[in-house]
Amino acid sequence: MPERLTWTPDLTARSGARYRAIADALAGDIDSGRLPAGTRLPTHRALARALDVTVGTVTRAYGEAERRGLVEATVGRGTFVRAATPEAADWTRPGAPPTTDPDSALCLEDCGTENVAPQGQIDLSVNYPARAFLAGALQPGLVGLDADAGRLTALAGYQPSVGRPEHRAAGARWVARFGLDARARDIVPVHGTQGGLTAVLHALDRPGDLLLVEELTWPGVHYIARQHGIRLVTVASDAQGMRPDALAEAARRSGARTAYLVPTLHNPSNVTMPDARRDALIETARAENLTLVEDDIYGFLADSPPAPLAARDPDRAVYVTSLSKCVAPGLRVGFVKAPEWLVPRIAQAVAADTLMVSALLLEIAMKLIDVGHAQAAADAQRREAAARQQIARRLLPVREPEGAEASFHVWLQLPEGWRASSFTAEARARGVAVTSGTAFRADGGDPGAVRLCLSAVPDRAQLETGLGIIADLLERRPEAAMPMV
Ligand SMILES: Cc1ncc(COP(=O)(O)O)c(C=O)c1O
Structure with missing residues (x-):
């Protein structure tokens, strides 16, 4: 029958x-x-x-x-x-957001009070862009914003969650700079990379689902996972980033369908995956039926990086970036480039979360992108970051991967005997805030390293002072540095 x-x-x-x-x-x-x-x-x-x-x-x-x-x-x-994606209310989990200093980017940047620089400390703990450039980077986008009342009225209203066509088109032009062939309809404007990752993970995964991440992962993703009930499964990496064989094995073992990666200037390891590694990860994603979520927030700091994963297979990889590090974090503008089937669901996630991204902010971003100011701001940040990297490499025994010459941070392996948390505490006691490597591990384990951010301090002189204190601490044996108890 x-x-x-x-x-x-x-x-x-x-x-x-x-x-x-x-x-x-x-x-x-x-x-x-x-x-x-x-x-x-x-x-x-x-x-x-x-x-x-x-x-x-x-x-x-x-x-x-x-x-x-x-x-x-x-x-x-x-x-x-499957049951439809839950409505916004179902996503609201009890539990307060991290209780950190609201003025500190670390509220999301590092997801924990232990990593917030107290007042008066030399702050090497936050991946801020150089602050001296922020106002100048934004100003051209504000000029004439009030000149056209008709336009202002249009921007003042509610907008489609997927964004206004002209703002989506500006996003497509921006991501094209990083090697992506995008049409306006492939783009969803979001509130920063964080907003983008939240929307994408909300669109792809449900509470209880699994997300594949590297052993060292930017903590903002831990935070999203916690809030949304997504469980993290770690995948081993090597000097070229996430290992394809480990990804395949973890996908098979766990049944996860989504992986999160930072292929260019990984935070914190600074690894930029070479072409062959990117191709191999795409192959693995195809073989294991995975969607890759690619965070390219630092791509603008790399000197001709390999093409993004999403350029290699636009159906397998979702690309997320923002203007936070190259223009200003307070602008809260980012863009997702997604496969056609995912765009409506990302827009639904934006709707559930904030209804839409403010069109006023997107208008500023569009003006900055179109007249070349965003690119100029990115270039200025890159030049300053390169100068600060040279200072760090002169003062500290850092071994950064190739391609990290203009990264915002260094990943400092500690001499034997130091634990990341005790080194962090000692540095703080000497007036320098750094981020303990434990913040990047989902299990809170100790990678024996700390992250030093070079751009948050106001000037290069203060950076030299802070790094000098770190260099001095590295010379000491841990037991000599720790107070007797
Ligand atoms: C790897 C990574 N992704 C995302 C973010 C968040 O960026 P945004 O300010 O665009 O939300 C950061 C911020 O430090 C980051 O380092």
């Missing part, structure tokens, strides 16, 4: 690869309510027969739908439509 099909997609108007057309039709039917949550989809064989395609095509289509979070497969039971 042939199986009675619970669903048959209409593929007549869909061109392109058959597996993708089936996955797209599935998405459309879920969206329209034709396929309610819990529906058991036809078996691979039955659907293949009905559509006159191979069983492999249906298997690939269901795999693609699983990657998009539309369905879940249970061995022996079949493939079922």
